[in-house]
Amino acid sequence: xxxxxxxxxxxxxxxxxxxxxxxxxxxxxxxxxxxxxxxxxxxxxxxxxxxxxxxxxxxxxxxxxxxxxxxxxxxxxxxxxxxxxxxxxxxxxxxxxxxxxxxxxxxxxxxxxxxxxxxxxxxxxxxxxxxxxxxxxxxxxxxxxxxxxxxxxxxx
Amino acid sequence: xxxxxxxxxxxxxxxxxxxxxxxxxxxxxxxxxxxxxxxxxxxxxxxxxxxxxxxxxxxxxxxxxxxxxxxxxxxxxxxxxxxxxxxxxxxxxxxxxxxxxxxxxxxxxxxxxxxxxxxxxxxxxxxxxxxxxxxxxxxxxxxxxxxxxxxxxxxxxxxxxxxxxxxxxxxxxxxxxxxxxxxxxxxxxxxxxxxxxxxxxxxxxxxxxxxxxxxxxxxxxxxxxxxxxxxxxxxxxxxxxxxxxxxxxxxxxxxxxxxxxxxxxxxxxxxxxxxxxxxxxxxxxxxxxxxxxxxxxxxxxxxxxxxxxxxxxxxxxxxxxxxxxxxxxxxxxxxxxxxxxxxxxxxxxxxxxxxxxxxxxxxxxxxxxxxxxxxxxxxxxxxxxxxxxxxxxxxxxxxxxxxxxxxxxxxxxxxxxxxxxxxxxxxxxxxxxxxxxxxxxxxxxxxxxxxxxxxx
Ligand SMILES: [Zn+2]
Ligand SMILES: [Zn+2]
Ligand SMILES: [Zn+2]
Ligand SMILES: [Zn+2]
Ligand SMILES: [Zn+2]
Ligand SMILES: [Zn+2]
Numbered sequence: 001x002x003x004x005x006x007x008x009x010x011x012x013x014x015x016x017x018x019x020x021x022x023x024x025x026x027x028x029x030x031x032x033x034x035x036x037x038x039x040x041x042x043x044x045x046x047x048x049x050x051x052x053x054x055x056x057x058x059x060x061x062x063x064x065x066x067x068x069x070x071x072x073x074x075x076x077x078x079x080x081x082x083x084x085x086x087x088x089x090x091x092x093x094x095x096x097x098x099x100x101x102x103x104x105x106x107x108x109x110x111x112x113x114x115x116x117x118x119x120x121x122x123x124x125x126x127x128x129x130x131x132x133x134x135x136x137x138x139x140x141x142x143x144x145x146x147x148x149x150x151x152x153x154x155x156x
Numbered sequence: 157x158x159x160x161x162x163x164x165x166x167x168x169x170x171x172x173x174x175x176x177x178x179x180x181x182x183x184x185x186x187x188x189x190x191x192x193x194x195x196x197x198x199x200x201x202x203x204x205x206x207x208x209x210x211x212x213x214x215x216x217x218x219x220x221x222x223x224x225x226x227x228x229x230x231x232x233x234x235x236x237x238x239x240x241x242x243x244x245x246x247x248x249x250x251x252x253x254x255x256x257x258x259x260x261x262x263x264x265x266x267x268x269x270x271x272x273x274x275x276x277x278x279x280x281x282x283x284x285x286x287x288x289x290x291x292x293x294x295x296x297x298x299x300x301x302x303x304x305x306x307x308x309x310x311x312x313x314x315x316x317x318x319x320x321x322x323x324x325x326x327x328x329x330x331x332x333x334x335x336x337x338x339x340x341x342x343x344x345x346x347x348x349x350x351x352x353x354x355x356x357x358x359x360x361x362x363x364x365x366x367x368x369x370x371x372x373x374x375x376x377x378x379x380x381x382x383x384x385x386x387x388x389x390x391x392x393x394x395x396x397x398x399x400x401x402x403x404x405x406x407x408x409x410x411x412x413x414x415x416x417x418x419x420x421x422x423x424x425x426x427x428x429x430x431x432x433x434x435x436x437x438x439x440x441x442x443x444x445x446x447x448x449x450x451x452x453x454x455x456x457x458x459x460x461x462x463x464x465x466x467x468x469x470x471x472x473x474x475x476x477x478x479x480x481x482x483x484x485x486x487x488x489x490x491x492x493x494x495x496x497x498x499x500x501x502x503x504x505x506x507x508x509x510x511x512x513x514x515x516x517x518x519x520x521x522x523x524x525x526x527x528x529x530x531x532x533x534x535x536x537x538x539x540x541x542x543x544x545x546x547x548x549x550x551x552x553x554x555x556x557x558x559x560x561x562x563x564x565x566x567x568x569x570x571x572x573x574x575x576x577x578x579x580x581x582x583x584x585x586x587x588x589x590x591x592x593x594x595x596x597x598x599x600x601x602x603x604x605x606x607x608x609x610x611x612x
């Protein structure tokens with residue numbers, strides 16, 4: 001496991017000194033390098049602008065040979081994120097058959113941010129939201145914004 | 157097949173297997189393309205430029221492994237031709253996981269993000285234990301067998317697509333696995349013939365054989381000319397429509413059964429169902445054989461008729477575009493506005509294809525409480541198709557009429573809907589074993605895939 005620790009601490013250090021665009025990264029528990037907390041600022045120009053989203057990154061024991069588990073802790077209205085408290089994300093590079101041990105958490109986080117700018121309705125987790133995104137983009141944006149106001153405005 | 161390719165192209169067996177997989181087991185295409193441009197083929201398959209320099213482990217000063225972040229001096233590392241270098245331990249763990257846990261062989265890529273280079277056999281031999289290499293070989297062989305069963309080449313001429321379908325041979329008596337290729341061709345995955353829903357493959361095979369055997373007896377029926385049942389003057393069929401009007405005496409009749417046309421549209425008229433003769437009629441052997449021939453001819457007649465009508469409808473379709481251009485001029489309709497004729501033509505083709513096979517299906521069907529529903533569905537679709545066919549053949553002047561346009565569009569939608577209903581209903585009963593056939597569906601012989609083997 002020591003090889004895994006070395007890689008993880010290196011990645012974490014890099015992410016803390018130069019955080020990925022629009023994000024801050026912290027460790028909920030100093031003693032556990034395998035669970036990261038990410039705060040993601042809704043990308044400007046997207047319906048998520050003005051929102052602040054909490055994500056959880058869990059690195060499995062055999063990371064980096066197994067993909068990290070990334071979920072939205074904040075509710076979000078998006079075709080590729082389950083519209084429930086689990087907040088599961090559908091992202092190609094995280095699927096077991098696509099994951100490469102040389103891939104980094106940073107790349108995953110960048111891809112998730114990109115997903116907020118450009119949802120992928122062809123591979124949805126929420127088919128209804130995907131249909132709406134395609135067929136009634138104005139409705140979709142309205143709903144996404146109202147979710148931001150309700151769950152991601154930072155005010156509790 | 158792997159042996160053959162490895163002999164012809166003089167490469168390692170393992171590489172031949174990976175190449176074959178990349179070409180979806182199409183040997184001819186692989187050899188052809190490879191002869192044409194070996195580097196290009198190798199590159200596309202993830203094998204990169206073939207090189208004689210043997211793969212080896214190296215200790216490179218200042219190297220840090222990007223996976224484990226180890227950088228100790230003398231760390232043994234490995235890279236394929238793509239140059240993505242990782243330490244031996246990481247490479248080993250990666251390969252072990254892919255082979256042991258994920259059962260992967262022909263698709264294991266370089267561990268680098270975005271690099272699609274496939275791990276080649278020399279690299280594998282160098283990195284993993286004998287055990288694991290043996291397992292890899294086993295998986296590679298299995299990939300081949302699995303792929304061969306779930307992949308088939310689209311039979312359309314000039315089409316090079318493979319279509320995937322996970323149907324098992326033993327289930328062919330329960331489903332008619334119709335697939336659509338990207339090129340638009342629809343065919344049966346079980347026997348590679350054109351879409352033959354609702355008839356299961358085994359019935360289709362028997363039917364086609366029977367038709368070939370009995371062709372002499374049956375040919376006269378599908379001939380293009382018949383005599384008017386009233387005045388006996390010769391009438392030639394020149395469209396797909398079965399509603400015939402004698403030029404001479406204006407007698408209207410049905411091409412299929414030669415009965416009065418007026419009785420087809422309104423009251424119950426058994427044009428589609430063969431009336432089983434009463435037992436007394438069939439008492440002696442001669443009468444029985446006559447009845448059996450009559451019965452066959454009844455279904456063959458209708459089968460052949462829809463086949464012929466579909467051909468004639470297709471002729472009309474080739475004229476459709478011209479027709480649509482004329483219509484645009486005649487009516488001031490735009491190109492988009494005349495597309496309904498195209499849809500109508502498509503519907504006629506597919507529905508006749510289905511109707512045709514409903515008759516082969518019905519021929520083998522033993523009567524039970526469901527056959528009547530089937531015949532009702534068949535009759536309903538048939539009436540709708542004939543009605544559409546008749547409208548479709550109207551002269552341009554009449555087609556320009558908006559009322560007729562609406563009627564054609566409605567009838568097209570109706571035909572498509574009725575076809576789906578018939579097929580869903582029949583497929584549902586087939587899946588649940590509710591049909592009884594007068595032949596055994598289980599005697600499926602494995603020659604179904606011969607068409608594939610000859611190409612792959
Ligand atoms: Zn390493
Ligand atoms: Zn590579
Ligand atoms: Zn095709
Ligand atoms: Zn078939
Ligand atoms: Zn006549
Ligand atoms: Zn008739």
